[in-house]
Amino acid sequence: MIASGTLQFLKALKKNNNKDWFDKHKDQYLAAKDNMENVVADVIKEIGKFDKTIIGLSAKSCVFRIYKDVRFSKDKTPYKTNMGASINEGGKKAIGPGYYLHIEPGNSFLAGGMWMPPGDELKKIRQEIDYNPKPLKKALNNPTFKKYFGGLSPEYKLKTTPKGYDKDHVDIELLRFNSFIVWHQIPDKTLSSKSFAKEIAKGSKIMKPFLDYLKVAIS
Numbered sequence: 729m730i731a732s733g734t735l736q737f738l739k740a741l742k743k744n745n746n747k748d749w750f751d752k753h754k755d756q757y758l759a760a761k762d763n764m765e766n767v768v769a770d771v772i773k774e775i776g777k778f779d780k781t782i783i784g785l786s787a788k789s790c791v792f793r794i795y796k797d798v799r800f801s802k803d804k805t806p807y808k809t810n811m812g813a814s815i816n817e818g819g820k821k822a823i824g825p826g827y828y829l830h831i832e833p834g835n836s837f838l839a840g841g842m843w844m845p846p847g848d849e850l851k852k853i854r855q856e857i858d859y860n861p862k863p864l865k866k867a868l869n870n871p872t873f874k875k876y877f878g879g880l881s882p883e884y885k886l887k888t889t890p891k892g893y894d895k896d897h898v899d900i901e902l903l904r905f906n907s908f909i910v911w912h913q914i915p916d917k918t919l920s921s922k923s924f925a926k927e928i929a930k931g932s933k934i935m936k937p938f939l940d941y942l943k944v945a946i947s
Contacts, residue, residue, distance in 0.1 A: 729767065729919065729920050729921055729922055729924045730763065730764075730767060730831055730919035730920060730924065731759075731760075731763045731920075732920065733756065733759055733760065733763070734759070734760040734763045734764065734811070734831070735831075735833045735916065735919070736756075737753070737756045737757060737759075737760045738760070738809055738810065738811070738831070738832060738833055739833050740753070740756075741753075741757075741807060741809050742809040742833075745805040745806065745807055745809065746805070746806070747806055750806070750807060757794070760811065761791075761794070761811075764791055764811045764813070764831065765787040765788060765791055766787070767924065767925060768787040768790055768791055768813045768815065768829065769786075769787040770924075770925035771813075771815065771829065771925045771928050771929060771932075772785050772787060772790070772815060773925070774925050774926055774928070774929030775815065775827065775928075775929050775932050775933075777929070778929075778933050778936065779932070779936060781816075781817040782815060782816065782817060785815070785817070785819060786819070787813070789819030789820065789821075790813040790814055790815050790819045790820055791811065791812070791813045791820070792808075792811070792812045792813065792814070792820055794807050794808050794811065795807060795808075796808055809832065810830055810831060810832035810835070811830075811831045811832075812828065812829065812830045812831070813828070813829045814826055814827075814828050815827040815828070815829065815932075823842075823845070823846070823849075824842070824942075824943065824946065825840070825841060825842050825908075825939040825942040825943050825946075826840060826939065827839075827840045827932045827935065827939075828840055829928060831919065833916060834916065835913075836913070836914040836915075836916065836919060837911045837912060837913050837914055838911065838912045838914060838928055838931045838932065838935075839909060839910065839911035839912070840909070840910060840911075840932070840935045840938070840939060841880075841907070841908045841909040841910055841935075841938065841939065841942060842907065842908050842909070842942055842946075843884075843907045843909055844884060844906060844907050845907070845908075845946070849946045850906065852945050852946050853908065853942060853945045853946065854890060854892075854893070854903050855945075856941070856944065856945035857899055857902050857903055857945075858893070858897075858899070858903070861899050861902065863937070863940075863941050863944075864902065864938070864941045865902075866937070867937040867938040867941055868880065868938065870934075870937070872934055873934055873935075873937075873938070876912055876931060876934050877910040877911065877912055877934070877935070878910070879910070880902075880905055880908060880909065880910060881907065881909040881910065881911060883907070883909075884905065884906040884907035884909075885904050885905050885906065886904040886905075886906060887904075888904075889903075889904070890903055890904060908938075908942060910935060910938065912931055
């Protein structure tokens with residue numbers, strides 16, 4: 729479970745996002761970091777029961793650093809006010825389809841898929857949708873999937889027609905996506921549940937056919 733101290737630290741960090749405060753509360757950060765890594769280790773173990781590609785993956789290779797790269801950002805606050813983990817084959821450095829766990833007071837969620845894939849991989853996904861859309865439609869239209877995730881996040885979707893495809897293509901709405909992401913909001917009260925890792929694995933299992941389609945597409 730996510731410890732109350734982890735959420736308290738993140739809440740306080742949001743109000744005091746500066747190096748002096750962070751240095752004075754380094755012990756709280758390290759405790760929160762350990763908690764997150766332990767939770768992710770449990771999640772990996774649970775997901776590994778149905779997704780063999782992540783068996784043996786270490787939590788440390790999945791959990792992102794809390795330190796921000798502010799070189800090209802207008803927001804110069806030095807720290808993230810959340811803790812995230814990319815759970816997929818290769819860990820956080822991999823760009824392939826995977827599960828993503830985001831912990832942030834009032835805004836925690838489970839997500840997955842591919843965010844803004846490189847041009848060559850986006851082209852492959854669109855080709856797969858063009859040639860073989862049925863498995864993707866089956867995954868997205870599964871009643872359990874729709875209830876849990878709703879559908880693909882429309883945040884990164886073209887309003888125009890992607891190059892090489894006809895505007896009247898039967899699957900033009902799917903072809904317009906630039907990112908293939910689904911997500912599910914997690915209430916704060918769920919974070920403290922002893923069965924939290926199992927709950928995340930449950931959602932991840934629902935997501936897996938969608939990820940499998942993307943993996944085939946870019947292979």
